Amino acid sequence: MLPGGTFLVSFVLNLTESYVTSSSVIELKDLQKHYGSTHVLKGIDLTVSAGQVVGYIGPNGAGKSTTLKILIGMLPDFTGEATVLGMDVRTQALDIKRRIGYVPENAALYDTLTPMEYLQFVGQLYELDNAHIERKSLDLLRLLQLADHANARMTTFSKGMRQKVLLISGLLHNPDVIFLDEPLSGLDANAVVLVKEIIRQLANSGKTIFYSSHIMDVVEKISDRIIIIAQGRIIADGTFAELQQQRPESLEQLFAELTGNDGQTMVAEEFIQALNL
Amino acid sequence: MTTPILYILDRLQGVFRAVGADYGQLRAIVEVKLTMDNRRSIVSLGRYGKQSGENNSNFTRILGIYTFVGGLISLGMLTRSDSDRMFFPLTLQFSYVMSLCAMTLISDFSSVILDSSDNQIILPRPVSSRTLWLARIIHIASYLFAIALSASVVGVLIIGYRFGALAGILFLIMSLLAAVLMVFLTNVFYLVLMRFISEEKLREVINYFQIVMAVVFYGGYQLLPRLMDTETMITEALEHQWWHFFVPPMWMAGAVEIVIKPVIDPTHLLFLGLSLFMPFAGLWFMNRFLTANFTQTLINIDQEARPSALAQAVPSARGSGPAWVERLSNLVTTSPLERAAFAFTWRITGRDRKFKLKTYPQLGFGLAYVVIMSIQGQSLGSSGFFYLFALYFAGIYVMVAQYQLGLSDNYRAAWVYGSAPIREPGDVLSGSLKALIIKLLTPFYILLAGYILFRYGTDKTPDVILAFFNSLIMLISAALLSTRHMPFSVEQDAVKQNNTARGLVVGLVLGVVGFSHYGLTLIPYGVICAVPVSAVMFWVLFRQYRRTSWTQIEMG
Numbered sequence: 009m010l011p012g013g014t015f016l017v018s019f020v021l022n023l024t025e026s027y028v029t030s031s032s033v034i035e036l037k038d039l040q041k042h043y044g045s046t047h048v049l050k051g052i053d054l055t056v057s058a059g060q061v062v063g064y065i066g067p068n069g070a071g072k073s074t075t076l077k078i079l080i081g082m083l084p085d086f087t088g089e090a091t092v093l094g095m096d097v098r099t100q101a102l103d104i105k106r107r108i109g110y111v112p113e114n115a116a117l118y119d120t121l122t123p124m125e126y127l128q129f130v131g132q133l134y135e136l137d138n139a140h141i142e143r144k145s146l147d148l149l150r151l152l153q154l155a156d157h158a159n160a161r162m163t164t165f166s167k168g169m170r171q172k173v174l175l176i177s178g179l180l181h182n183p184d185v186i187f188l189d190e191p192l193s194g195l196d197a198n199a200v201v202l203v204k205e206i207i208r209q210l211a212n213s214g215k216t217i218f219y220s221s222h223i224m225d226v227v228e229k230i231s232d233r234i235i236i237i238a239q240g241r242i243i244a245d246g247t248f249a250e251l252q253q254q255r256p257e258s259l260e261q262l263f264a265e266l267t268g269n270d271g272q273t274m275v276a277e278e279f280i281q282a283l284n285l
Numbered sequence: 286m287t288t289p290i291l292y293i294l295d296r297l298q299g300v301f302r303a304v305g306a307d308y309g310q311l312r313a314i315v316e317v318k319l320t321m322d323n324r325r326s327i328v329s330l331g332r333y334g335k336q337s338g339e340n341n342s343n344f345t346r347i348l349g350i351y352t353f354v355g356g357l358i359s360l361g362m363l364t365r366s367d368s369d370r371m372f373f374p375l376t377l378q379f380s381y382v383m384s385l386c387a388m389t390l391i392s393d394f395s396s397v398i399l400d401s402s403d404n405q406i407i408l409p410r411p412v413s414s415r416t417l418w419l420a421r422i423i424h425i426a427s428y429l430f431a432i433a434l435s436a437s438v439v440g441v442l443i444i445g446y447r448f449g450a451l452a453g454i455l456f457l458i459m460s461l462l463a464a465v466l467m468v469f470l471t472n473v474f475y476l477v478l479m480r481f482i483s484e485e486k487l488r489e490v491i492n493y494f495q496i497v498m499a500v501v502f503y504g505g506y507q508l509l510p511r512l513m514d515t516e517t518m519i520t521e522a523l524e525h526q527w528w529h530f531f532v533p534p535m536w537m538a539g540a541v542e543i544v545i546k547p548v549i550d551p552t553h554l555l556f557l558g559l560s561l562f563m564p565f566a567g568l569w570f571m572n573r574f575l576t577a578n579f580t581q582t583l584i585n586i587d588q589e590a591r592p593s594a595l596a597q598a599v600p601s602a603r604g605s606g607p608a609w610v611e612r613l614s615n616l617v618t619t620s621p622l623e624r625a626a627f628a629f630t631w632r633i634t635g636r637d638r639k640f641k642l643k644t645y646p647q648l649g650f651g652l653a654y655v656v657i658m659s660i661q662g663q664s665l666g667s668s669g670f671f672y673l674f675a676l677y678f679a680g681i682y683v684m685v686a687q688y689q690l691g692l693s694d695n696y697r698a699a700w701v702y703g704s705a706p707i708r709e710p711g712d713v714l715s716g717s718l719k720a721l722i723i724k725l726l727t728p729f730y731i732l733l734a735g736y737i738l739f740r741y742g743t744d745k746t747p748d749v750i751l752a753f754f755n756s757l758i759m760l761i762s763a764a765l766l767s768t769r770h771m772p773f774s775v776e777q778d779a780v781k782q783n784n785t786a787r788g789l790v791v792g793l794v795l796g797v798v799g800f801s802h803y804g805l806t807l808i809p810y811g812v813i814c815a816v817p818v819s820a821v822m823f824w825v826l827f828r829q830y831r832r833t834s835w836t837q838i839e840m841g
Contacts, residue, residue: 118317134410
């Protein structure tokens with residue numbers, strides 16, 4: 009074989025390699041996690057490519073938030089492999105964090121600050137330019153109809169208003185991958201539509217979105233791909249249409265069935281009986 | 286104080302960069318934390334109390350008190366004519382600084398140190414463990430430095446005046462180093478604790494530790510002046526013993542002595558060496574070894590809290606609160622509603638950390654105060670009057686608890702009083718008060734009475750019984766006279782504490798009751814005859830309290 013041939017092969021291999029790493033934005037191999045003696049994740053295998061909107065759903069305590077926390081580099085003591093944007097979650101957490109956005113559940117923010125102060129603070133943590141943050145924050149707040157409250161302390165904010173501020177704070181640095189934990193909780197109907205549309209357009213512009221949710225009909229409508237986990241394992245993975253092909257019900261029923269919670273009607277009946285005792 | 290701190294930080298940014306922190310992020314975190322402290326009614330800063338608006342006037346007031354007490358301690362240094370005898374006063378001064386710092390760190394900043402709210406907000410951002418750790422240390426240290434400065438400012442002036450500017454500056458530096466050393470020791474203390482006990486337990490342990498500390502410090506303030514009276518100990522030039530090298534305040538004192546005596550010998554050089562070396566070694570050690578695990582420990586705090594909460598919830602769901610509470614409540618209450626309120630109050634007062642922190646130290650103070658006053662054996666303690674006075678302490682301190690009974694962090698849960706069909710809220714109030722009397726007042730009173738009987742003789746038994754009923758009357762009067770709230774229904778900060786007014790009224794009642802009691806002791810059989818009268822009066826007042834209607838209750 010010609011020496012140039014090897015070179016060419018290795019070049020092509022390199023290309024494919026870099027192609028693979030850049031297209032699979034999230035990669036989990038046999039991800040396991042223990043909290044003390046509880047086995048929370050029992051081997052998650054997952055590949056997500058760029059531009060996908062992935063809905064990650066499962067019953068309470070299934071390991072959704074844990075998976076998200078591992079992916080954003082907050083929980084380095086897991087077994088298995090996890091890479092985001094081709095970087096190892098364990099060793100390159102800081103580099104990953106610079107390029108991802110995370111919106112936590114339960115509206116955790118410093119509510120004695122005003123939205124502008126809070127966003128300024130978050131921007132500084134990403135080492136963004138102050139004037140730039142200010143302009144951008146104001147624009148984004150205005151678009152989410154919080155312009156009037158931009159300089160009011162958030163202690164008095166409703167859950168929906170906080171959620172909007174959190175959403176902005178997670179997207180402020182224009183991340184490539186966005187992790188959302190229950191992004192729609194507390195939002196009013198109009199805001200839900202708006203945020204759904206924002207998620208769609210973010211994906212269209214090439215960003216990857218990975219979110220967990222309980223609101224099934226929303227998951228149905230905006231996800232390119234739905235992953236259902238229960239008791240630390242993936243039990244279903246595919247587009248809504250694919251999942252539907254297996255069983256032609258609504259996602260809600262499907263979810264109940266797959267997570268071993270069918271027979272809700274029966275439980276409800278028993279509930280009523282117990283009430284009447 | 287945000288601006289001056291940031292100004293100082295800006296001057297020092299090279300140092301922070303050198304130890305591997307990102308200065309921009311560090312500054313942002315410290316700035317935000319200080320801003321929030323100024324706005325929040327700082328629950329975590331406990332005694333610094335509540336404040337509104339953009340100021341920290343309570344903290345300033347606390348600093349003022351520290352300055353004043355520090356000044357009193359420093360006066361000891363003025364009276365020593367001779368620079369040979371400065372070692373003990375200096376040691377005292379540094380002990381003061383260090384114990385203030387330690388007390389602040391353990392009681393007021395424990396929630397700041399163990400704060401896990403950063404997890405959700407800062408950890409997902411690209412902030413390194415070291416930067417976050419440094420930011421938190423600086424946040425805490427800025428308060429400690431303010432405390433150390435205020436505690437030693439008078440001392441600095443006195444030393445500077447008597448022994449020259451150099452000595453003053455050295456004294457100042459040593460005070461700040463003392464603060465640094467305490468940060469290190471407290472951090473080690475927490476990390477060691479965290480190694481051995483889970484988070485939930487840790488909070489519990491710290492809670493009790495705070496209660497003990499509060500009592501110890503109160504006792505210490507009472508005892509210290511008496512110790513200082515032992516003139517010989519202070520006036521004699523101290524011979525240095527080997528164990529002095531293990532007492533940090535003595536290092537600092539020894540170091541300052543070098544300049545004021547002046548003296549240079551191996552002993553003093555060793556003191557100087559220790560006082561310079563240990564704080565920096567501590568900082569280096571923390572930066573080198575403790576930061577790496579810092580964020581991880583923080584995350585674990587969050588994680589552990591959940592499963593353990595779950596595990597505990599399961600057994601306690603079905604009456605794990607001992608069955609005897611149920612039985613006791615059946616015994617002392619008359620209606621189901623009252624019973625519910627009794628059991629509810631009984632359980633919450635045993636579990637709510639904030640309630641415990643606010644009431645138990647008070648009870649401890651009360652006991653410590655009575656014991657110390659009676660041992661002191663001076664005018665007040667030995668008079669036939671004092672034991673009467675002491676007996677009423679229980680009532681006073683339980684009044685504080687009665688006041689706390691309306692407050693809770695979970696005040697939102699009080700909607701249940703509104704939605705449940707409660708016609709007579711008085712039943713809830715009376716059940717709640719009964720729990721307080723049986724759980725707090727009675728045991729405390731028995732303890733107190735036991736001590737009084739032991740010290741002043743068993744012939745005081747009628748007095749003890751009368752004082753018990755009178756304490757009950759005082760308690761019920763306080764409950765009747767103050768705004769009535771449903772148990773645990775008002776936000777901690779929401780209530781305007783008109784403590785001064787309350788204190789005056791309580792003092793007046795105490796005076797009247799106490800003097801009438803004293804008057805009765807002068808009449809033969811007076812006390813014994815008064816017992817039933819007092820008991821009936823309590824019963825009447827309690828019935829009155831139980832008839833409280835909705836219109837008399839203020840909801841939070």
